[in-house]
Amino acid sequence: MLIFLIFAAPFFIFFFSKPQDEISYRILWSFTLTMGIVFFFTIITSIFLESLIFLPVVVLFLSTITASAIYLYYKKDRVSNKKVKKKISLIFLITIVLSLFLRLVFLYKIDTILGADVGRFANIVHTWKVKDRVTTYLPPYDLATKFFYFPANFFLPLLGEVEGINSIHFLTYLVFAHSFIFPFIVYLITRMFLKEEYALSTYFFSSFFLDPTINIGVFGVFGYSIGIVYFLSVVFLLLKYYFTEKIDKLFFIFSFFLISGFHAYLLVLLIPFVFSLVFHTLTKKNIKKFLNLLKLLPLPLVSLLLFSPLFYLFTPDSIYISFNKEKIADLMMFSFLNRKANLQQRLSFIFFSTPNGLIYSPFLFVGLLCFLFFMYRNRQNEKIWFVFYSFLFSLILLYGLFDDLNHARSYWLMWLFYSMGLGYVFSKSSFNLIFLLVLSVVIQPSLIFYILNLHPVYETGHIPWIIWPEFKEVMEFIKQNVPLDSTFLIDGGGAGCTGASSSYGERIFDLTSRKIFYFTDYCWAEYDENDYRKRLEIYRKISINPDDKDSIISLKNFNVTHVFIGPISVGLDKNLFLNSKYYKLTYERNDFYIFEIL
């Protein structure tokens, strides 16, 4: 419970403070607060019922009722005499309800995110549950003997595991809850520079078209995705302090901690904004403001001091892992395509691709044009020059960081500026809701486009990497029919620091508690490299010839009892196993195969 409160703290501190009088601000404030409260109580209820299945319906139901009540209240008492305000608030309310509704539809369709970090950290946390303690020594369930990752990534799935909730499903839900908050903070930032109607249309674009939390989240990189919300909160607080000299210190301290806790790489992205503020003071030769900014310096330090025990508690000896040259070389290979990209490719990535670099969209080109137009039209406005400085500094930073794949996903920063530009050019909220939302059916990376084009990973090989019903059926079969002390050889393996196999065989462990014959290397961990290579060698030989006696004996020496092959088979060929006398087919359905080693 303490863990949950730490995570919820920034929102509760902020939303329990008195909101501004502006009607749109109040609606958003009330709506997000309602979400927070509903989320909190639903988690508590879920812990007792050990299920999250009904959660989306509850959230939708309660939030809609509450928001409608708030709207009716304001319509009656405050807005009835102001026609324009009334229209704005109604359109805004519809936008927010739609934003939530579409996210819930998306969540319902996705059900569970399987990819990348979600599965990886769920595995680690499940190991802790099986071992009944928090440890960085994971064998025999995983190869890592020590590891480091930003500890907040473990807190919440651990909460799920301890309380008996499926941690992968739990993380999926968290990504979506944060994605609903994201455009709200974009709205707050925009409101500092632009009028209410522009901020509202920026909210529209940020919510339905350019939401990096969803884009990165469905890819499975949930820590970074959730961290974005806390990063933006800090940016908002910095700006608020700069322009009003007021700061919510507790909110800042908690948010700063959560950036470091989820993905410290996001701290680097504060550079353009901090530098823009400093640049702004120096060009104005406003020493007082500059000194005021310096007064903020103790806050990050207080944050780190306050929360360092938590870091230590969850990863007591992880700080001693060595980033030796072999691991650095591995990380470099992981970023090969980025490192070898030419100038044109680099700029195309930064300006026009989704944060994972997989999709180029003309819509992002329109976003850039709108932002430049917005800057041109407001060139006389001194305050807005701050936005332009931030844009240019972000561009320089992103270009400089391009060689590192982990930093490279920070392209999403451009989306902030694009949302603002699009919101400025397309500022008619009713037009946006009627035409653009419909048009978004064919626009990548819009929310509706993703919802309509969701496919299981085995059909496309691309994101969103999601669970599908057939996968659940196999997991259920394993739970019911395969002994608990079994170990699975899975198809695929892992290199480049991730361990993502093609058919998500490694998820067998956290979903069924049956062990995996792991052969994954990690950049952020220590492990017995000889053991890893020995395992990989067995896998390679079995892939070429499943009847290879030496390899079968080796598998048995590792207590491997079963083989799992999914719809995307890479190394392991089901036909070779079907024709072998050393394996017995125990499951065959929807292109999933389980063999028992005889």
Next chain:
Amino acid sequence: MKEMIFTSSKFYKVSLFLVFVVLIYSISKYLIKPDSLEVNVECKNIEVSNSSCKFTCELFAHCDGKIKIRYVALHSGWAAIEDKMIDGECNEKNAFSLEFPKRDYNYMLRVGIFNEEYGISEKVLYC
């Protein structure tokens, strides 16, 4: 006079802006380790059977002294089917061999070398 002040103020702004640009770029570069060694890898498919493909590869690194070579063959996304570490020499041909199951896709060979510096290379292997 007014014009001079304007010009000087503009000059100050531009200079300051450039200083900030250089500073940000330097910070970003400081965070990234460069791959400064040049590496060439050539592979030949020497044998194809019904079940596997065999390759021999030669790696040439433009550097001085000894190097460590890590080669990783990927068969889907980031999933490896081969991952080995060997010792090598700079400015010489360093040979190694590979054998993969025969499938309807290609393998991606990634090579990383290091001594005091780092180098990387990539090769698609058709099987």
